[in-house]
Amino acid sequence: MGTIRENGSLYTKIDGKVAVVEFxxxxxxxxxxxxLDRLAEEIKSLSDNDTISVIILKSEGDRAFCAGASFSELMAVSNLAExxxxxxxxxxxxxAMRNCKKVIVGRVQGKTVGGGVGLAAACDYVFASVNAAIRLSELTIGIAPLVIAPAVERKIGTAGISELSxxxxEWKSAYWAQEKGLFSKVFDDIKELDKELDFFVQKLASYNPEGLSEWKKVLWNNTDHWDTLLTERAAITGKLVLSEFTRNALVKFKK
Known part of the structure; x- marks a missing residue:
């Protein structure tokens, strides 16, 4: 499965009990x-796929893992509903990641900003490269990391997200992220990362799928209210993006 378009690509490759999703x-x-819509749908569909028990979430290339939300689309938001x-x-x-019945292992090979940090935080376990520095740059353009905050805070605590946001x-190193609990393992080179990641997911995939699924529910305990919370936060962020401050900041940023 997969499609390439100017608005991004999403591929899923299933190998045994492991699904690799690459955006x-x-x-x-x-x-x-x-x-984002396609990724949410893909994770929902894999959640109900009984042949797999582990998902790897990764991105293309050997540079940035994820630069967050699309800048051009951000610029184009013209009203509260949008x-x-x-x-x-x-x-x-x-x-979708939180509700997914499968354990999701993140592969973070490079720099990660904003929403990308939220994605890493929503994984259940994360393998990262030493190049995977992180940053929450939202305040610089007049918004705040409201939507992803619950996911990030669940991993690194209030003190960690305060320091970051x-x-x-400021970029925080992959080791900072590991120390705070966002990354599980950090590797000096990608080749070693991939070797260890493969070994780890094969082992994970050999465990009782029902056991993994029941345990994942426990790990995400007390997050059921996120369905409404994150949408409310999206509405507040939508309001902020229309502010004069943010409009001016975006125009400057673009130049």
Whole structure:
């Protein structure tokens, strides 16, 4: 399964009990709305696929893992309804990952910004490269990481997300992210990362699928309210993006 379009590509490859989902976009693997919708649908469909028990989430290439939301689409938001829909994209993906019956293992090979940090946080286990620095840059353009905050905070705590988000121009290293609990393992080179990742998911896939599924529910305990919470947060972000401050910041940023 897979399609290539100017609005990004999404491929799923199933090998034994493991599904590898790979997203890509020419603009540093950022997400246009359509690609987020397709990813959410793909995760929902894999959740109900009884032949698999583990999902690997990865992105194309050997550079950025994910640059967050599409900048051009952000620029194009012109009213509250559009803003809510746009920011609901990441909300829907995070909720699909949270509700997914399969364990999701992230492969983060490079820099990750904004919504990309949310995606990594919504994985159940993350293999990262030493190049996988992270940043929450939302405040610099007048918005805030409201939608992804619950997922990120669940992993790195309030202190961690405060430190990350209130210094929006600062990159935090992969080791910082590991120490805080966002990344499970960090590797010096991609080849070793992939070897260890493969070994890890094969072992994971050999366990009782029902056991994994029941355990995942426990790991995500007390998050049922996210279905409404993240959508409410999307509406607030949509309002912020229409503010004069953000409009001016976006225009400057574009130049």
């Amino acid at each position: 890509g976009h020419p603009a540093s693997n950022s997400f246009v709305s359509e690609l 803003g809510k829909v746009f920011f609901s994209g990441f909300a829907n993906v995070i909720n 209130l210094a929006p121009t």
